[in-house]
Amino acid sequence: MAPDTLLPRDGLVIVAKRDCPTCTLIEPVMQSLDRAGPLAVIVQDDPAFPSGVRAVVDDRALERSFRLDVEAVPTLIRFEGGREVARCVGWQRGEWRRVAGEAAAGDGLPEWQPGCGSRSVEPGVHETLVARYGDPKLASRAIAVGEWDDPIEACFERGWSDGLPVVPPTDDRILRMLGGTDRRPDEVVGLVPPNLAPCTVEKVAINAVMAGCKPEYMPVVLGVLEAALDPLFTLHGLLCTTHFSGPLVIINGPVARAIGMNSGVNALGQGNRANATIGRALQLIVRNVGGGLPGAIDRATLGNPGKYTFCFAEDESDPAWEPLSVRRGIAPGKSAVTLFHGEGVHGFIDQKSRTPEDLVRSLAMALFGVGHPKLCDSGNAVLVLSPEHWAIFRDAGWDRRRLEDALYQALKRPGRDLVYGAQGVGEGLPPSLADKVVDKFQPDGLLIVRAGGDAGLFSAIIGGWPGQRVRAECQAVTREIQT
């Protein structure tokens, strides 16, 4: 950095702001030091402050405060030969005398009064100053956008978007996003298909910025990505399938509440930033880092709207309900992500069943339609149980395990009703199953999760992906989130 000609090579510098009561308290001290000189006061908010001082440096841009690494105001610094030789922070008469001499005695002032935080270290400001004046230490290559170009349009033109506008990934935004995790920016999280490209924490942060995430979502985004890259999830296959499915993200545990995720009214719909952007971040990482582009490796015949984003939290407010993550082996009280190969939301209406037995039969009828009413083991499912439907089970003393067992039994059918041509429909199961009783799903293939608004005898069925039928190769994945 070139020498700052507005600051004395030999003398005092005070960094202050009018908004700080301690700075205004010591205004007479600054005037006294100016008379003893040389002195420069760097002011962060009001260049008319302090009065009676000749060399006031307007630092509303905060560049000098940043370069001097000021954390609190007032900060008093003594320079000799252009080098800092002494510094003190806040008002302490003894310290100020040591650094500045008797002109800093401050007669009539209290012995000690703490200062205020420097504007240059306020949340969000510091990262902007690093991006503007410092070294952001980002490894990703910089892409210049022309003075007259719209950065959002530039992102579209470079193919970085899922079709909706993205937040331009500027250095200050990326640095703020990286502040949401303790993990190093250069740590490789994994290889993202289809190109099996290494994805660093920094690349995750860039795509999280673009998706619209807040920094506090970063641990969740990282956990979601790690789950997606588990070989058992088979992300590559899910990406290139002609089927509808894409990653469905279900979040459990305290982190969901901490970042304000929605598990209630409209939980599967729009309107919640965390739900919307965490699911989107995963899709943008697959697109941008992995190279998974629709029409290229993504060969979906139709796709589904959840491929923009499909993420929600489970309602864990009822202690009678065992959360999905706990059911799948995560310790109670821990945060976790479950990734499922979800197609889309199929509404289930039952406003008449009043007993658990009735409702199980009713749910089974609807669940049997997943994929095709005559196909079994061609994909699993998620059942999103609404509060009013859950209440029918809870009030009868049922818990998750009993409901799962009852549904498993209710989802068996005679093979003769399902084989090719049966019921006048060509689609179906091989004739060899005609004499067998067939399960619709694998024994642990139906994931039940609670969510939704208090009113409405509606639940939701989210069908899975036929790739799930090879259980040893492809399953839903649940992982703890490191927060």
Added chain:
Amino acid sequence: MTASLSLRDPTAEQSPTRRARLAPPPSLDGKTVALMDIGKSRGKEFIDRLEGHFRAAGIATKRYAKPTNTKVAPTALLQQIAAEAQLAVIALSD
């Protein structure tokens, strides 16, 4: 143009920062060439000559013109060219 904003690349950086130009087609057989006059003076003469050469070679052409040379082509015109032709020649003459 000066750069006023810098973004960071969200991709795995396996492609260049600048998009490569499309490679010329190996043959013009069966293709339609758009001839666009951007409205500068003598552009029409240039397009007329090109049209004659293409016609002599048996290559189909279609003519288009920007409403004014001072503004970028309207989106509808670009969409029409993309829908009706596979190549384009733009007369930047003066």
